[in-house]
Amino acid sequence: MSADPPQGKRWEDLVWQKHRYNERTVIKSGSYLVSYCPHCGQSLIVDDMIRLQTVTADGREGWVEFSPYLNVFDRRSDIRLGEGDEVADLCCCHCRASLREPDQACGLGHPRVARVLVGISTIRVPFFFCMHVGCVWHRIDPDDEHRIILDDSLEW
C-alpha cells in the first residue's frame, strides 16, 4: 500500500473557501487533488503528477501526465498530442481499466470525458475532466459537492 501523501499535501492542508452567495464550500484553485482509480482504488499519482495510459484517436498508445493541482494545467506525454486532438481513451496505469465516463459530456461540447476519484476529507468524490487536448473543462459531481458541504458544516 502507498504511504500517506507527503506533508503539505494531506486533505487537511487544502484551503477551503466559502462562496459568498450560496455558502457552498469550494476547493480553492491550486489545491492538491490526491487522485485514485475508480476501479482498483490505487493512487494515480506518480512523481507528483497524475499518470494515465492513453490511446490516441489514430491508435497510438502511450502515457500522459497531468498536474494534480486544481486549475494548474501542466501536461506532459511520451507521444505527440496536438492542441485540439481528442484522445480515444484514458486508462488507469495500474489496472488498465478505462476511465472514460460514457454518460458525461464536456460542458464545452466535446464528447469524451474521463472520471477519477479525488480524496476530500474522509470521502473520495468523482472528478470529471475533458479528454480534448487543451480543454480545461472539469467538475466535481454535484451530489458529492452537496455532501462536502454537509461534512463541512458538521465537522468544522
Ligand SMILES: [Zn+2]
Ligand atoms: Zn485502476
Ligand SMILES: [Zn+2]
Ligand atoms: Zn472539453
